[in-house]
Amino acid sequence: MGYVERTLGFRTRDLDDRDLRLVTDIVGGTIRWRRYLDHLIGSLCHDESMFRSMEPLLLQVLRIGFYEIVKLNMPPYAVVDENVKLAKVALRPGAGNMVNGILRKLVLVKENNSLPLPKLEGDSRTQARALATLYSHPVWMVRRWTKYLGQEEAIQLMMWNNSDPSFSLRANAAKGITRDDLVMQLNSLKVPHEVSLHLDDFVRVKIGLQNVIRAGWLKEGLCSVQDESAGLVVSVVDPQPGEDIIDCCAAPGGKTLYMASRLRGKGKVHAIDINKGRLRILKETAKLQKVDGVVDTIHADLRTFAENSPMKSGKVLLDAPCSGLGVLSKICVGIED
Numbered sequence: 001m002g003y004v005e006r007t008l009g010f011r012t013r014d015l016d017d018r019d020l021r022l023v024t025d026i027v028g029g030t031i032r033w034r035r036y037l038d039h040l041i042g043s044l045c046h047d048e049s050m051f052r053s054m055e056p057l058l059l060q061v062l063r064i065g066f067y068e069i070v071k072l073n074m075p076p077y078a079v080v081d082e083n084v085k086l087a088k089v090a091l092r093p094g095a096g097n098m099v100n101g102i103l104r105k106l107v108l109v110k111e112n113n114s115l116p117l118p119k120l121e122g123d124s125r126t127q128a129r130a131l132a133t134l135y136s137h138p139v140w141m142v143r144r145w146t147k148y149l150g151q152e153e154a155i156q157l158m159m160w161n162n163s164d165p166s167f168s169l170r171a172n173a174a175k176g177i178t179r180d181d182l183v184m185q186l187n188s189l190k191v192p193h194e195v196s197l198h199l200d201d202f203v204r205v206k207i208g209l210q211n212v213i214r215a216g217w218l219k220e221g222l223c224s225v226q227d228e229s230a231g232l233v234v235s236v237v238d239p240q241p242g243e244d245i246i247d248c249c250a251a252p253g254g255k256t257l258y259m260a261s262r263l264r265g266k267g268k269v270h271a272i273d274i275n276k277g278r279l280r281i282l283k284e285t286a287k288l289q290k291v292d293g294v295v296d297t298i299h300a301d302l303r304t305f306a307e308n309s310p311m312k313s314g315k316v317l318l319d320a321p322c323s324g325l326g327v328l329s330k331i332c333v334g335i336e337d
C-alpha cells in the first residue's frame with residue numbers, strides 16, 4: 001500500500017479529492033527529491049553554515065516551496081505567499097521573511113533558466129555525485145547502477161524510481177468478489193483505473209487509492225493492494241484446487257494469500273517465515289480475506305526447517321529477502337548515502 005497514504009492517514013480526512021492528491025504528491029515528492037531540493041536550497045543560502053544550521057521545520061517549509069516551484073511548476077508567487085504564511089504559523093514571523101527571501105531567489109533563477117545544478121563532467125566519481133544530486137539518489141547507488149547498467153540506463157532507472165507510482169488492486173475471489181465488481185466500485189468512487197492486461201483479478205490504479213481506502217474495501221478484505229509482478233509469480237505457480245503448496249518465505253503474505261484464493265477452498269498453502277510478527281499479519285489477513293481455512297502458518301527458520309520436517313510438495317515458492325530497490329518508487333523513502 002502507498003506508504004505516504006498510510007502515513008497521512010486520518011489527517012487528510014477532511015480534504016476533497018483534489019487537495020488530497022496534492023498533499024500526497026507534495027509529501028511524496030519532497031521526500032523523493034530531498035537531495036536535489038537540499039542542493040538547490042543550500043546553493044541559494046548565503047553560505048554553507050546557514051544551510052547546515054537551519055532549523056528542521058524551516059528547512060521542511062523550504063523543501064515544500066522548492067518542490068512546488070521546480071517540480072510541480074505551480075504559480076511561483078502563490079507558492080511564495082503560502083509558504084511564507086506556513087513558516088509564520090509553524091515557526092514565527094521572522095521565519096516568514098527568510099522563506100520569502102530564499103523562495104524569491106529561486107523564482108528568479110528559475111525564470112532565468114539558471115538553476116544552480118551540478119554539471120555532468122569530470123571523473124566517474126564526480127559524475128556520480130552530480131547524477132546523485134540531479135536524480136536525488138545516494139552516490140553508492142548511482143555508482144553501482146552506472147557500473148552494471150551504464151549511465152543511460154541508470155538515469156532511466158532513477159527517473160522511474162522518482163516517478164509517481166501506480167498500484168494494482170486484486171479482487172478477492174475468496175470473498176466472492178470478481179474484477180467486474182471491483183471495476184463497478186471504482187467507477188462509483190470515480191477512481192480512474194484500467195484492467196490488467198495480464199491477470200484476470202487485477203485492476204491498475206494510478207490515483208485515488210485514498211478513496212478506495214476510505215470506502216473500506218481493503219479493511220473488509222474485499223480486495224487488496226498487490227503488484228501485478230507479485231501476481232505473475234503466482235500465475236507461474238498456477239495453484240489448483242486440492243494442491244498442497246509450500247511458500248518458503250511467506251510473510252507478510254501477498255503471494256500466499258493470492259495462491260490461497262486460487263485454491264477455491266480446497267488444498268493448503270503452508271506459509272513458512274522466520275519473522276513471528278510478519279507471520280501474525282499474514283494470519284490475520286488470511287482470516288480477513290476468508291482464506292484462513294487453506295493457509296497453514298509455520299514459524300520456522302527455513303535453513304533448518306527441512307532437517308526436522310518431512311514436508312513434501314510438488315510446488316514450492318521461495319521468495320527470498322531482497323534489497324527492495326525495485327520498489328523504491330512505491331515505498332517513497334528518503335534514500336540516504
Ligand SMILES: C[S@@+](CC[C@H](N)C(=O)[O-])C[C@H]1O[C@@H](n2cnc3c(N)ncnc32)[C@H](O)[C@@H]1O
Pocket residue numbers: 230248249250251252253254255256272273274275278300301302303319320321322
Ligand atoms: C521478500 S519477503 C517475502 C514476501 C512475501 N513472499 C510476500 O509475497 O508477501 C522475505 C521474507 O523472508 C523471511 N525470511 C528471511 N529469512 C528467513 C529464513 N531463514 N527462514 C524463513 N523465512 C525467512 C523474512 O522474514 C521475510 O518475511
